[in-house]
Amino acid sequence: MKILFCNDSYPGIFGTMPARLASDPANSVMFLSFHQRREESPSGVIHARLNLARTREHLSPNRDAFVFEWEKMFSLGRQALQTFIHIRDTGFVPDIIFVSFFDGPALFLRHAFPHAFVVSLFRGFRRSSEADDARFEAVMDMQKMTVVQSDLYFVRSEGQKMDFPSSLQSLIHIWPPYVNTEFFSPQPRRLSAFFSDASDDGELVTVHMKVGGDASKAMMRLVFGLLTHRPHCRVALTFGSDAYRDRWRQAYSVLPEEISRRIFPAGGLDNAAYRTLLCSSTIHVFPEYTIPPLQEMLESMSCGTLLMMPSSDADDEFFHDGKTMLVLPKEGGRQMEAISRVLDHREEFDDIRRNAREKIVERCSEQVAVTGQMAFVMEEYRKVRN
Structure with missing residues (x-):
């Protein structure tokens, strides 16, 4: 056949x-x-x-x-x-x-x-x-x-x-x-696999970037704001387009080295490295609600990574604010506050991470x-x- x-x-x-x-x-x-x-x-x-x-x-x-x-x-x-x-x-x-x-x-x-x-x-x-x-x-x-x-x-x-x-x-x-929940499972954090000078237990925010649009411009401001106001924070970017990844590289190549070295453009990773990135991320932010990259979102949750995204449909069986994920506010200033609060109080959100992992194992194994x-x-x- x-x-x-x-x-x-x-x-x-x-x-x-x-x-x-x-x-x-x-x-x-x-x-x-x-x-x-x-x-x-x-x-x-x-x-x-x-x-x-x-x-x-x-x-x-x-x-x-x-x-x-x-x-x-x-x-x-x-x-x-x-x-x-x-x-x-x-x-x-x-x-x-x-x-x-x-x-x-x-x-x-x-x-x-x-x-x-x-x-x-x-x-x-x-x-x-x-x-x-x-x-x-x-x-x-x-x-x-x-x-x-x-x-x-x-x-x-x-x-x-x-x-x-x-x-x-x-x-x-x-x-x-479906998610391969045996493979995409919580692993030790290894920020040093992507940032040679990083502590494995440091702050890492991963952001999924889609092609163009006002939301992407807002995310660019948010990313640069995080890196400027949190000197120990690092950001990994995943992309829906190789061309867009290249444009981002050009955008941050002109930034001071102290900031640009704390950005990792995640592309071309094999599955093991991709899993390490998800497990090492304190938060995985998905700023756009239209046509979300569902597989990446569920794999993140399966790895025990805290998911943050815009408000979801009432009948969605996977995404429940405060139970399996957190809602990303619409305003840029409030987005910074919400992400910073998680970074400052990581342990307060452990139950959400565990609930998300359990939901994916139960429904998507x-x-x-x-x-x-x-x-x-x-x-x-x-x-x-x-």
């Missing part, structure tokens, strides 16, 4: 599933991702890059916001189609496709692989302001189309399922997020969930093919 996985990063939401399927000599497994992998793929998994121009400069910024989002998604779908056709023409015609692209790359997937059994996963979209409404509407229209063209369609929670029309809800299944999920997909595949 030939199996194709498609996701922004490897392995992302799919966890150990590609490796498990590749361990069967009867299977041929390919993983197509937008971001470069951090380490070698497991034996038997062929890795390929999906080159997409996700910048919007070539689009029409003055168009209606809804139309603008659809232009972007259509562009990504057209670009991805060329890669799908190339894979098909080289002889890799998948029997099953697992795909988790929310913003358009899978739009024309059926044009290249009309007979494949398509399993789609929607990781979700959160609105933090009215400015997100047009994008939400466009993304949800895209997902309605995806439901129709998929053999199996999954969301991660009942709350997300309710965003779809009632006529489609019977076609939608729940795929809870990959060791338990993947086997059942794979069995369900394969049974549905056999029903269609028989």
Whole structure:
């Protein structure tokens, strides 16, 4: 059997599933991702890059916001189609496709692989302001189309399922997020792995930076404020874009050495180093609420790292202020105060860290969930093919 996985990063939401399927000599497994992998793929998994121009400069910024989002998604779908056709023409015609692209790359997937059994996963979209409404509407229209063209369609929670029309809800299944909770588990803090002059027990704030926007500018001010007012504090930055990481490097390269040496741009880490970073972080801040990097958030919680993010949906099963995470205030000054309070009184938040770890082990343990999920997909595949 030939199996194709498609996701922004490897392995992302799919966890150990590609490796498990590749361990069967009867299977041929390919993983197509937008971001470069951090380490070698497991034996038997062929890795390929999906080159997409996700910048919007070539689009029409003055168009209606809804139309603008659809232009972007259509562009990504057209670009991805060329890669799908190339894979098909080289002889890799998948029997099953697992795909988790929310913003358009899978739009024309059926044009290249009309007979494949398509399993789609929607990781979700959160609105933090009215400015997100047009994008939400466009993304949800895209997902309605995806439901129709998929053999199996999954969301991660009942709350997300309710965003779809009632006529489609019977076609939608729940795929809870997975975390390798045995690997992503609390470990001794090792700041010296990233800052040679740091005490392993020192202050480390990790911040996830997404591409551009006012929120990113505000985070830049917050990061520089922390480094200026807390001379023993260090900051690690994780990124959703390599190009954005390079722009950040340029931005802080002109700062005084006393400040710039306390910034670590976390990119290209293998899984062991990535886990060390999460376990060494006093706080992991996720400043943007729209399309949050869920896997990184849950892996942080599994490592016992305190998560801080904007206010979450009322029905979210993972994020509860004061119980499994802390809400990040909207105002820059209050953000600094909230982070500083945690840094000054770390031990007061140990219960939240423990609760978060217990929640992830209970609800997201990959060791338990993947086997059942794979069995369900394969049974549905056999029903269609028989």
